[in-house]
Amino acid sequence: MSKTILERRLFGPGPSNPYPEATSALGLPLLGHLDPEFIARMDNVCDGLRVLWGTKNSRTLPLSATGSAGMEAAFVNTINPGDVAVIAINGLFGERMCEVASRVGAEIVRVEHDYGTPIDAERVAAAHPNPKVIAGVHAETSTGVVSDIAALGAIKGDALLITDAVTSIGGMPVLADEWGIDVGYAGTQKCIGVAPGLAPFTISDRAFERRVAKPQSWYLDLGLLGGYATGSTGGKRTYHHTAPVAMVASLEAGLNRIQAEGLEAVTKRHQEAGKALQDGIQEMGLELFAAEGHRLPQLTTVKVPNGVDSAKVRSYLLNRFNIEIGGGVAQYADTVWRIGLMGPNANPASVALILASLKEAIDKA
Amino acid sequence: MSKTILERRLFGPGPSNPYPEATSALGLPLLGHLDPEFIARMDNVCDGLRVLWGTKNSRTLPLSATGSAGMEAAFVNTINPGDVAVIAINGLFGERMCEVASRVGAEIVRVEHDYGTPIDAERVAAAHPNPKVIAGVHAETSTGVVSDIAALGAIKGDALLITDAVTSIGGMPVLADEWGIDVGYAGTQKCIGVAPGLAPFTISDRAFERRVAKPQSWYLDLGLLGGYATGSTGGKRTYHHTAPVAMVASLEAGLNRIQAEGLEAVTKRHQEAGKALQDGIQEMGLELFAAEGHRLPQLTTVKVPNGVDSAKVRSYLLNRFNIEIGGGVAQYADTVWRIGLMGPNANPASVALILASLKEAIDKA
Structure with a gap:
């Protein structure tokens, strides 16, 4: 057994601390996966996810793995070898999309953006005349930037639009049907306020009809999964896994x-907490990394001040305050901090605590 | 929220009821996946899994998905398109291996056995002179049969031996190194006594050296995973998912x-409970399905008596006693019951309860 520690405050890019209700439910009496009570629970979950996704898609379900498997499911079910995928890259998770899509045999058209800036839909539109798939990240966890997915939906033409909503779902509006998202995947461990381990997923009828007949992954084959998780085959559930x-x-x-608080109130809480943190960070004389006007409220990226050792500050926060924040990624590993206010952590007390502890850490680390 | 029910007794083929300690630990304060305390926890887990697998393999880890994803990981990391895989089939999970391997482009040589009988290593050896992979299921969850994996190890020659230990691990001896298992996968929700959601996995150095350079699955790429979960790259952990x-x-x-009770005592408890159940079932005048001498103690398969409605009996058990048992699979869906005694359920009280309730259900359903 690991040594006992006080509860960490998970203010990094995720996982976040879960809602207490979500933690308690982990200890409910276990149900068999084919138990009628569990099927009812799964139906409730799929209904709840439809609300968060802003969709009527019948095939909306939690995949049995983490968000990265959701990304893999998106590509293995839409891409046949040689299909063209235009991928917008403005951070690590756009890069990962390219890596995952390449393993399915996609012909990838990269549309690169500076880290810290949002996706430019016009550049994406100009990249290829007739792609099978267009893909982009809604909330880039690596940079703290939100992109306009509706703008991608507006220019997608006949392409299928794949969207990564891992860090946005539950923390800001995601309107899959209105924006034209065909395939969306997410994680539970950010703004939904649940431990990591499931990938909320949605796929439109249009994308499902054009899906890969026999995906290279059996585990993530939506043709097989739909019958089990959503009853979309018209009644009888079939065992898959x-x-x-x-x-x-x-x-x-x-x-x-989330439903009890109201989704609108939850996203407003994220919005207000993020704004307060970003105002406070700037009042401390620090600079934000993400471009102004495109900053995620739930994930704030901060430039590490000159002369300050990023890792020492993070260790100080962890050891003195039991607070986790994240470093940056790739070339920004040591020059950017990532501070998340997600799920139950999106509140004024978290903001006050972060500002006070970060100030001390910078001064004393 | 689903309606409140009393705790189910999960006497089906899995998931089993977890150990109370495992359920309690789900509610421990959440740690970030890169937290030093979590890394220590992951190290403990890998150590504990090595004991259960009977291996010294450095690459022994819990994959972040369920047992079926473990099967997929085994094949995507060992099979290049056109590689020959000799697959022993004596139940549903041998069939599934063929399905999964076919999606990796394996040339599959099927060695079919009657359901209810064990794998015949001589027939497997005779199936192909020089396969890349030989694969078989140790404990067939669909039929209640145990096969001699050491015998497959003895005839594997230059091939890599893939073994499904989903239902055996933690409930009976699994000796990966002694038997010659190169790649093994399992689940947490059977005899380990933990909820489903992880796939304990092990791969030998020999298999790792011969692995697929760039597997078609990014999520299950052991070359990437090893660095994160086991520190096998020699120290620094790299973020994967x-x-x-x-x-x-x-x-x-x-x-x-399991360690506190002692693995030997745990497997003995499974052995004794299974023997008592199987004796009691036969004393009731019912017949067992699995061939004598090859019966799993932790999963008993029973022939549904003539004139008895399998589904009605199972519904009666569920509604009156809160007891779940399983039906059969494939052509045996309505003619076989599967009764599991796994993890904490492997005890004399479970045996007495099953025998009494099953008798009533058959009489009254």
């Missing part, structure tokens, strides 16, 4: 928690 | 629980 039933119970509780 | 940290904490607690 053993669902992670405890995690599904926790997700149900997290979704109920 | 967000681990399902709550499930890993639960697995640590389950492994600690």
